[in-house]
Amino acid sequence: MKNPSQPLPRKTDCPMITCWVSLKIASTTSGSVRKTDCAASTPHNKRLRPTTTSDGLPSNEFSPRAYYQSPGGFTVFGTNSGLVSFDPSRIVLNQFLPPLTFTSLKLFNQPVQVGDAQGLLTQDISSTQSLTFTHDQNVFSLDFALLNYIKPGKNQYAYQLQGFEKNWNYVRIPSATYTNLAPGEYTLRVKAANNDGIWTPEPLSLRIRILPPWWATGWAYLLYACSFSGLLFILIRFFWLRASLRRNQELHQLKLNFFTNISHEIRTHLTLILGPIDTLIDALREDPSASRQLQHVKKSLEPFA
Numbered sequence: 001m002k003n004p005s006q007p008l009p010r011k012t013d014c015p016m017i018t019c020w021v022s023l024k025i026a027s028t029t030s031g032s033v034r035k036t037d038c039a040a041s042t043p044h045n046k047r048l049r050p051t052t053t054s055d056g057l058p059s060n061e062f063s064p065r066a067y068y069q070s071p072g073g074f075t076v077f078g079t080n081s082g083l084v085s086f087d088p089s090r091i092v093l094n095q096f097l098p099p100l101t102f103t104s105l106k107l108f109n110q111p112v113q114v115g116d117a118q119g120l121l122t123q124d125i126s127s128t129q130s131l132t133f134t135h136d137q138n139v140f141s142l143d144f145a146l147l148n149y150i151k152p153g154k155n156q157y158a159y160q161l162q163g164f165e166k167n168w169n170y171v172r173i174p175s176a177t178y179t180n181l182a183p184g185e186y187t188l189r190v191k192a193a194n195n196d197g198i199w200t201p202e203p204l205s206l207r208i209r210i211l212p213p214w215w216a217t218g219w220a221y222l223l224y225a226c227s228f229s230g231l232l233f234i235l236i237r238f239f240w241l242r243a244s245l246r247r248n249q250e251l252h253q254l255k256l257n258f259f260t261n262i263s264h265e266i267r268t269h270l271t272l273i274l275g276p277i278d279t280l281i282d283a284l285r286e287d288p289s290a291s292r293q294l295q296h297v298k299k300s301l302e303p304f305a
Contacts, residue, residue: 054151058082094196098147100204101126102190103174106141130207135216141177144204146192154195161208162187183212274298 052060059081066078076085102125105112114121120131125142133140146155158168159176163186169176176188189203214220277298284290 054153057084093198094148094150094194095198096148097194097198097200100144100146100190100192100200102128102142102144102204102206104143105131106143107137108139109141128206130209132209132211134211135183135213138181139177139179141175142188142206143175144190144192145174146194146200148194151195156193156197156199157190158192159188159190160203162189181208181210183210183216185209 051057057079059079061080063078063080068076073089074085074087076083078084105121105125107118107120112118112120112125114123118137120133120137121128144157144159146152146157148155155174156170156172157174158170160168161176161178163184164178164181168191174192176190186208188206188208190205191200191203193199277294281291281294281298284294
């Protein structure tokens with residue numbers, strides 16, 4: 001079977017009859033199942049075809065051990081509503097695989113039209129190869145259909161969103177709904193089986209892109225990086241200037257202390273010099289020339305003393 005997770009109908013003690021055309025018919029309490037032996041050497045190549053009242057059976061309930069198979073392969077089963085007789089060799093599977101297509105797109109459970117305000121479709125969804133959603137368009141549904149009109153109620157579907165899911169979702173209702181997908185690139189793959197369980201060989205694909213919000217775009221992250229770098233530069237510059245100012249202040253204070261000390265020392269010595277000069281001026285009053293020179297020296301030293 002294509003969907004190994006789908007259980008078989010409940011089985012009773014009804015037998016498995018082998019026909020001359022290598023067909024096997026298994027009767028269950030929920031209808032008969034036709035099993036085609038495609039290759040004896042590859043037992044995995046089997047296909048089960050459930051058959052119910054919708055296929056013409058009088059009942060879905062079969063009587064245990066009520067069966068007969070003729071040497072030519074003609075088979076009879078007993079049901080709760082009568083007998084079922086058929087020739088298994090004349091049962092033909094529907095091998096026709098009609099087109100599989102997307103039929104509609106819904107956003108927040110509302111149909112999306114071509115060219116509407118949503119801006120999602122520029123052409124019919126059946127011809128669309130990709131869809132792009134904004135971050136707030138976070139609930140959408142895609143409907144699809146297998147254009148098989150032979151017992152379409154038996155059509156089966158499976159879908160998988162690559163980039164989000166690892167396994168296929170096998171469903172009867174041809175619709176896929178997703179909510180709150182993370183920004184990124186995805187591919188929705190859909191496959192289908194007709195009324196006889198023949199699956200499409202290649203899945204139908206649709207690329208889906210979810211855009212991030214503006215604050216999570218590449219340009220936004222670039223702005224964040226530039227802002228952080230600018231703030232870091234300002235902080236480093238601030239601390240560097242503050243440290244430089246402190247060094248200049250310390251150097252200025254050192255110079256000031258140095259010149260203060262030097263000035264104090266010089267004034268002390270000049271004061272010591274002025275005392276003897278006054279004594280010499282008194283002693284050399286009789287020598288006007290020497291006295292004048294000493295007076296000149298005294299006047300020159302007094303501003304610094």
